[in-house]
Amino acid sequence: MTRSEDETRVDTLERPSLEAARETIASGIAREALVTAFGRCRVEYDGRAASSLAAGDRHVMCKPDGTILVHTDEGQKPVNWQPPGCEHTVELVEGEADTTESALILESTRSTPEERLRVTFETVLCVSVFAGTDDTDLSLVGTEEDLRERILETPDLLESGFTPLATERATPAGAVDIYGEDSAGRAVVIELKRRRVGPDAVSQLRRYVDALERDLHADAAVRGILVAPSVTDRASRLLSDHGLEFVSLEPPAE
Amino acid sequence: MTRSEDETRVDTLERPSLEAARETIASGIAREALVTAFGRCRVEYDGRAASSLAAGDRHVMCKPDGTILVHTDEGQKPVNWQPPGCEHTVELVEGEADTTESALILESTRSTPEERLRVTFETVLCVSVFAGTDDTDLSLVGTEEDLRERILETPDLLESGFTPLATERATPAGAVDIYGEDSAGRAVVIELKRRRVGPDAVSQLRRYVDALERDLHADAAVRGILVAPSVTDRASRLLSDHGLEFVSLEPPAE
DNA sequence: ATCTAAATCTCGTCG
DNA sequence: CGACGAGGTTTAGAT
Numbered sequence: 001m002t003r004s005e006d007e008t009r010v011d012t013l014e015r016p017s018l019e020a021a022r023e024t025i026a027s028g029i030a031r032e033a034l035v036t037a038f039g040r041c042r043v044e045y046d047g048r049a050a051s052s053l054a055a056g057d058r059h060v061m062c063k064p065d066g067t068i069l070v071h072t073d074e075g076q077k078p079v080n081w082q083p084p085g086c087e088h089t090v091e092l093v094e095g096e097a098d099t100t101e102s103a104l105i106l107e108s109t110r111s112t113p114e115e116r117l118r119v120t121f122e123t124v125l126c127v128s129v130f131a132g133t134d135d136t137d138l139s140l141v142g143t144e145e146d147l148r149e150r151i152l153e154t155p156d157l158l159e160s161g162f163t164p165l166a167t168e169r170a171t172p173a174g175a176v177d178i179y180g181e182d183s184a185g186r187a188v189v190i191e192l193k194r195r196r197v198g199p200d201a202v203s204q205l206r207r208y209v210d211a212l213e214r215d216l217h218a219d220a221a222v223r224g225i226l227v228a229p230s231v232t233d234r235a236s237r238l239l240s241d242h243g244l245e246f247v248s249l250e251p252p253a254e
Numbered sequence: 255m256t257r258s259e260d261e262t263r264v265d266t267l268e269r270p271s272l273e274a275a276r277e278t279i280a281s282g283i284a285r286e287a288l289v290t291a292f293g294r295c296r297v298e299y300d301g302r303a304a305s306s307l308a309a310g311d312r313h314v315m316c317k318p319d320g321t322i323l324v325h326t327d328e329g330q331k332p333v334n335w336q337p338p339g340c341e342h343t344v345e346l347v348e349g350e351a352d353t354t355e356s357a358l359i360l361e362s363t364r365s366t367p368e369e370r371l372r373v374t375f376e377t378v379l380c381v382s383v384f385a386g387t388d389d390t391d392l393s394l395v396g397t398e399e400d401l402r403e404r405i406l407e408t409p410d411l412l413e414s415g416f417t418p419l420a421t422e423r424a425t426p427a428g429a430v431d432i433y434g435e436d437s438a439g440r441a442v443v444i445e446l447k448r449r450r451v452g453p454d455a456v457s458q459l460r461r462y463v464d465a466l467e468r469d470l471h472a473d474a475a476v477r478g479i480l481v482a483p484s485v486t487d488r489a490s491r492l493l494s495d496h497g498l499e500f501v502s503l504e505p506p507a508e
Numbered sequence: 509a510t511c512t513a514a515a516t517c518t519c520g521t522c523g
Numbered sequence: 524c525g526a527c528g529a530g531g532t533t534t535a536g537a538t
Contacts, residue, residue, distance in 0.1 A: 049396030057386025132311025142303030
């Protein structure tokens with residue numbers, strides 16, 4: 001077979017027979033393409049939890065990395081899915097005689113943990129196979145990491161005289177975002193959040209401060225500072241209850 | 255217009271002109287259908303954070319509820335997205351003279367928070383419009399809620415003589431999963447997790463126990479029990495450090 | 509609309 | 524492989 005210009009990048013079947021759909025899906029998976037199917041199906045999942053979904057029209061996407069996604073017409077999250085690294089198989093189950101209906105079964109399995117997703121199509125309205133190229137990486141700004149860099153560049157943003165000594169400093173309770181000391185030489189633990197925080201972030205900071213106080217084995221109290229754009233009321237109360245502090249800072253915008 | 259049997263459920267164009275793609279996408283969105291496009295595009299996002307993605311072949315899905323998802327050939331998560339409730343627009347930008355290239359721009363915006371996603375196609379390899387029906391709900395078992403029901407049905411699973419008194423009991427630090435008392439009449443706070451837990455779950459439990467001890471204003475200590483299939487080493491250490499307990503229980507399997 | 513916590517969270521990173 | 528924490532988390536429920 002010769003492909004003069006570029007290889008086939010897209011192949012679509014409308015209202016295919018189940019056998020034609022099976023063949024196209026199987027060859028798409030074998031070619032490491034991105035395969036989609038839209039049609040009436042039911043879905044069973046068993047693994048970390050277990051779920052069942054009765055028949056309806058859904059959009060199914062199989063990626064060459066072993067991901068499978070089942071989308072309804074609502075919501076950002078797939079109604080069922082399987083993560084990258086799974087094995088896909090597609091199989092046609094013939095109805096017995098003329099009475100039972102045939103079905104197309106798309107199955108995805110993995111181990112560690114043992115998980116299985118089974119999509120059973122009674123009708124396939126459309127199958128597509130897409131072969132593309134994508135070499136690029138997403139560039140993202142506004143993360144917690146950006147906020148950390150901002151503080152390390154200009155420690156006075158936190159408070160005058162603050163000196164960062166380490167990032168990701170290990171404690172028995174986990175790694176501290178920024179560890180440093182204030183102008184009086186007191187140890188400071190900083191927990192960073194890129195957005196408004198609730199009680200969980202306060203607990204996290206408290207855990208680190210506790211651990212560090214035990215670890216330093218000194219009576220000199222360790223200061224704990226939560227750095228985020230803002231806090232909820234309850235989080236603010238929890239901060240005071242435990243002698244922790246808050247400084248309002250956002251990740252850089254650009 | 256008459257549709258004798260059933261209305262058009264799927265409409266697909268392979269390698270359409272940008273104008274034909276625009277027309278099909280616009281009418282699909284207007285018809286409240288699920289619309290997909292595959293082709294070479296770049297993607298810009300600005301909102302809670304900001305991101306940029308150079309040109310590559312990707313799969314874009316617009317749902318009638320205002321969701322938009324941009325998928326590459328890898329990963330379970332879309333590389334870019336917009337949540338339900340957004341406004342979609344599709345627009346053709348003509349190149350100037352014959353020198354500049356035309357482009358198809360798919361844009362999704364929302365407020366609270368202000369967010370914008372822009373997908374700029376230089377080539378569309380396939381556009382599909384799907385109209386289906388899906389009335390069913392997912393049935394899921396193995397959740398934290400299932401674990402709670404299991405304990406409420408058979409409190410002795412936790413320990414002999416335990417009596418549940420309330421679920422979602424309010425404290426200044428948040429709502430406790432199960433509140434009850436042991437055979438000696440001591441107050442018990444239970445935090446449930448459907449899977450193996452780490453330090454965060456311990457902190458959460460500690461926060462509730464702390465708050466309840468203050469709230470009850472008594473010196474009688476409140477017992478805190480973490481109920482989960484298992485704990486990590488560090489979490490186990492944190493539990494002992496704070497006088498908290500652990501009971502191994504899983505959500506029911508069926 | 510905001511708060512709070514669960515989730516088959518997913519994803520990267522590090523030991 | 525597990526552990527740990529970030530995430531434009533998303534989603535559901537309560538206030």
